[in-house]
Amino acid sequence: xKKIMSKTKILVSLSLLLVWVSLISLMGCSSTTASxxxxxxxxxxxxxxxxxxxxxxxxxxxxxxTTTAVKTTTPPMPTTTTxxxxxxxxxxxxxxxxxxxxxxxxxxxxxxxxxxxxxxNFAGSGTLQKQIEQGSPADIFISAGASQMDTLAGENLxxxxxxxxLLNNSLVLIVPSDSTLGLTSFTDLTRDDVKQIAIGxxxxxxxxxxxxxxxxxxxxTDKLTSKYVMGADVxxxxxxxxxGNVQAxxxxxxDAKASTKVKIVATAAPEINAKIVYPVAVVAxxxxxxxxxxxxxFLFSSDAKSxxxxxxxxxxxx
Amino acid sequence: MPETYLSPxxxxxxxxxxxxxxxxxxxxxxxxxxxxxxGKCKTLIDGIFILPLVLxxxxxxxxxxxxxxxxxxxxxxxxxxxTTVVFSWPATVIxxxxxxxxxxxxxxxxAFEQVEPNIEDAARTLGANEWKVFWSxxxxxxxPGVAAATVLSLARSLGEFGATLMLAGNIPGKTxxxxxxxxxxxxxxxxxxxxVLVAIVLIISFSAIAAMxxxxxxxxxxxxxVNKPQNFE
Numbered sequence: 001x002k003k004i005m006s007k008t009k010i011l012v013s014l015s016l017l018l019v020w021v022s023l024i025s026l027m028g029c030s031s032t033t034a035s036x037x038x039x040x041x042x043x044x045x046x047x048x049x050x051x052x053x054x055x056x057x058x059x060x061x062x063x064x065x066t067t068t069a070v071k072t073t074t075p076p077m078p079t080t081t082t083x084x085x086x087x088x089x090x091x092x093x094x095x096x097x098x099x100x101x102x103x104x105x106x107x108x109x110x111x112x113x114x115x116x117x118x119x120x121n122f123a124g125s126g127t128l129q130k131q132i133e134q135g136s137p138a139d140i141f142i143s144a145g146a147s148q149m150d151t152l153a154g155e156n157l158x159x160x161x162x163x164x165x166l167l168n169n170s171l172v173l174i175v176p177s178d179s180t181l182g183l184t185s186f187t188d189l190t191r192d193d194v195k196q197i198a199i200g201x202x203x204x205x206x207x208x209x210x211x212x213x214x215x216x217x218x219x220x221t222d223k224l225t226s227k228y229v230m231g232a233d234v235x236x237x238x239x240x241x242x243x244g245n246v247q248a249x250x251x252x253x254x255d256a257k258a259s260t261k262v263k264i265v266a267t268a269a270p271e272i273n274a275k276i277v278y279p280v281a282v283v284a285x286x287x288x289x290x291x292x293x294x295x296x297x298f299l300f301s302s303d304a305k306s307x308x309x310x311x312x313x314x315x316x317x318x
Numbered sequence: 319m320p321e322t323y324l325s326p327x328x329x330x331x332x333x334x335x336x337x338x339x340x341x342x343x344x345x346x347x348x349x350x351x352x353x354x355x356x357g358k359c360k361t362l363i364d365g366i367f368i369l370p371l372v373l374x375x376x377x378x379x380x381x382x383x384x385x386x387x388x389x390x391x392x393x394x395x396x397x398x399x400x401t402t403v404v405f406s407w408p409a410t411v412i413x414x415x416x417x418x419x420x421x422x423x424x425x426x427x428x429a430f431e432q433v434e435p436n437i438e439d440a441a442r443t444l445g446a447n448e449w450k451v452f453w454s455x456x457x458x459x460x461x462p463g464v465a466a467a468t469v470l471s472l473a474r475s476l477g478e479f480g481a482t483l484m485l486a487g488n489i490p491g492k493t494x495x496x497x498x499x500x501x502x503x504x505x506x507x508x509x510x511x512x513x514v515l516v517a518i519v520l521i522i523s524f525s526a527i528a529a530m531x532x533x534x535x536x537x538x539x540x541x542x543x544v545n546k547p548q549n550f551e
């Protein structure tokens with residue numbers, strides 16, 4: 001009897017779990033990778049359907065099989081030249097602040113290069129640097145700071161000749177869009193009614209390091225350290241401000257532009273912004289260096305430039 | 319330099335202490351109630367109480383963040399008194415209480431259910447009120463189980479990371495508990511700091527387990543004495 005009771009208990013807990021999960025998914029978390037992966041699927045489908053009539057003529061028993069089934073039964077057709085290059089998977093480790101711009105760029109790239117599958121990995125630059133050091137799959141690394149790239153270069157983990165400065169960004173002070181504090185400058189952060197400021201952890205997040213340099217330059221660091229709430233990457237800082245749980249935060253202009261729930265109240269001094277460079281390099285451990293270099297070149301193309309600029313970046317002129 | 323190690327240790331110890339005290343009484347109250355509860359919603363209430371144990375800590379943290387956040391129901395209520403919970407030390411306690419409560423509740427409920435109801439009834443026939451029955455009869459008999467539950471929930475609150483990071487954030491010197499400090503130390507590539515903190519956690523955890531084993535050994539002795547009357551019924 002007791003055993004049956006505990007079984008029903010487990011069932012009830014599980015069903016509650018399901019309800020909880022479905023509620024959260026209903027609240028709408030749009031995944032960033034969805035658009036790129038679906039693009040890949042549609043292109044492979046298109047390639048397969050062009051070959052399909054020939055194969056169905058040969059083996060008439062597969063009228064509407066799944067794509068994989070069609071693929072396996074299709075003999076190599078010399079006339080179809082849709083799959084010119086072999087399928088390649090590129091792992092792109094990119095700073096979290098590049099999420100929106102790169103997602104859009106990747107969709108465009110996959111459209112023009114159907115043999116390439118792009119797997120982006122967005123995180124804090126320091127985290128990505130650690131992952132590359134530990135040997136996680138990465139072919140291209142785009143960092144939000146030069147120091148992470150310098151470290152990897154010192155360890156011979158990137159192909160030094162492929163390293164180029166890709167983008168410039170600027171550091172901005174943001175507040176929730178319903179903020180009533182009336183902050184207008186970085187020095188306003190020292191006011192007593194500003195209780196908490198979100199910044200990236202300076203030890204691992206470049207945006208946090210730049211924020212600290214900006215405070216240092218203004219000589220207000222000592223008054224602010226007790227107010228820091230440290231995010232694991234710049235997107236965490238943005239979400240802290242968006243939710244209104246902190247009163248102000250320091251993020252990149254591009255992050256602030258991508259959000260409707262925050263407003264920009266100040267921009268860091270030009271000498272700070274001049275340091276905010278995004279270098280890109282091919283990772284030394286890559287097995288697909290040709291594809292990686294091709295992708296890197298694409299990042300410097302005029303198509304890519306217009307997309308980067310749309311999201312608020314400045315492309316470094318080569 | 320010791321400040322960087324002592325501060326997470328101090329925060330963790332304060333959090334664990336506060337959490338254990340709160341969870342202890344909350345868990346016992348809930349367990350005692352549910353052990354004798356025979357209503358229709360038993361399985362439902364049971365499920366809700368145990369839910370934080372089966373959910374990923376990030377889900378619990380997200381739920382707590384929505385509930386206590388600036389625009390959440392509790393956040394707006396607290397705003398009336400000009401206080402916020404998110405990104406403050408109490409948030410570490412709230413997260414740890416929610417995550418450790420199911421362990422305290424489940425384990426001590428089991429202990430209460432093992433107590434022979436006839437003994438409690440005997441105490442009632444002798445004129446003891448419910449309060450006295452619980453503290454003089456039920457609780458001492460269930461004590462080994464309750465003690466194990468306390469140690470389990472203490473260990474759980476010491477190790478709490480996901481919900482804590484989401485609700486309390488990483489504020490060095492305020493909310494950066496040992497697990498949070500370890501995570502950020504590794505993120506920053508400061509493996510030495512991480513290793514020292516790991517060593518501290520190992521020492522605390524091991525002493526807790528050792529203390530429990532020692533305690534259990536003693537409890538078996540006293541339990542066998544207390545339980546003797548049962549054998550003569």
